[in-house]
Amino acid sequence: MKSFKTFIRNRATRLVQVVDTLLKTRQLAGLLNVSVSTIKRWVDLGELPATRTVGGHRLVPLSGALRFAAERGLPTDRLERFLADSASATATPGEGAGPVTWEDLATALKRGRSAAARNLILRAYASSHDAAALADDLIRPSMESIGHDWERRSLDIYQEHRASRIVEGALMELLRSRTPPPVGSPVAIGASPQGDLYTLPGLLAELTLRELGWDAVNLGPNLPMASLARAIRVQQPKLVWLSVCHLGDESLFIQEYKSFYASASRTGAAVVLGGSALTPALRASLVAASFGDRMAHLREFARRISPTDAGSPDTSSMERPGTIEP
Incomplete structure (x- = not known):
């Protein structure tokens, strides 16, 4: 049985590079010969990987379903046939065949x-x-x-x-689609300063920290530093991330940041800075627990300061239209 499970697991890993269809709960229930409520329960318990649509419907990646079935000793023949059919019938360049680039x-x-x-x-x-x-x-x-x-x-x-x-x-x-963090999880708060309208870095930082078990609160773009300081005093986070991808007045930012950092330091929060607007000269004038250029940097820092987390990168930036950094 062990060698069979290993075979299925390896096969699922290889086949996800061919196609990784997202299955509806009713569709997967039929392929595994179980009830729809059983599939939903496995998803809600975090045992079966899934994403959710805007309407809240659960979608299970075929590769995850294969691995789950193999580990549980469930029949995989229907899943295997469905996978083979999907790979041959629906794969089109860049959208179903090969790894996503x-x-x-x-x-x-x-x-x-x-x-x-x-x-x-x-x-x-x-x-x-x-x-x-x-x-x-x-x-x-x-x-x-x-x-x-x-x-x-x-x-x-x-x-x-x-x-x-x-x-x-x-x-x-x-x-x-992520399960809410349990009560008592370490809290992280993040934002972008006033005038910085880029949203993607904050969302990616939030997702990265949520993966690690943090109760991550993304306050979004264009937030005055004084407002962020007040949020920190109220929420008492362990980690604060600031994504700086655009600055209108660098001198004003330095002034406001120094006041913000003094306030954050009094709460014991670790402040992490990232973003394409943070030039080497600007970084040299700022104090922070850590600076990052990639989401992987944020992840590693978060892992080190919280013994309960698992891992996620630093924040990404967007300096010009389309660029991402914390």
Whole structure:
């Protein structure tokens, strides 16, 4: 039995690189010959990996269903046949065949193919459950490519905005699919300063920290530093992240940040800074528990200061249209 399970697990790992269809609960119940309520219970208990649609419906990645069935000793023959049929019948370049690449995502986003882009993001996350990799290896280079095209005038600004909204929607869907952190989980709060309108870094940081078991509260973009300081005094977080991707007045930011940091320090919170607007010269004038250039940096720092967490990267930035950093 052990060798059979190992075979199925390895096969599922290989086949997810071919196609990783998202199954509805009723569809999966039929393939496993169990009730729909059983599938929902496994998902809600966190035993069976799943995402949720905007309407709250559970979707189970086929690769996760295969691994789960093998580990539980459930029949996998129907799943195997379904997988083979899906790979041959529905695979199309960049949307069902092979691992998801940032080039695939960038192409879908530039063309405004929201459903295709969403599926690529969800499929990539379902195969790894690694928000840091999703941020650093997929979303960031895709958005940077869009930003570069906008700078060269080969894309219009509306296309960059549309791409950001599509990615936002997929990330919100992933966040909604996660089980709420248990009571007593370490609290993290994050935001972007006033004038910084980029939303993706905060969402990715939130997803990254939620993976680690943090009760992550993303206060979003364009937040005055004084307001963030008040939130910290009320919420008493253990970790604070600040994504700085755009600054209008650097001198004013330094002044406001120093006041904010003094306030945050009195609560014992560790402040992590990231973002493409933080030049080496600017970093040299600021004090923080840590600086990061990737989501992986945030993840590693969060893991080290909380003995209960597991891991996620640093924050990403967006300096120009389409770039991501904390």
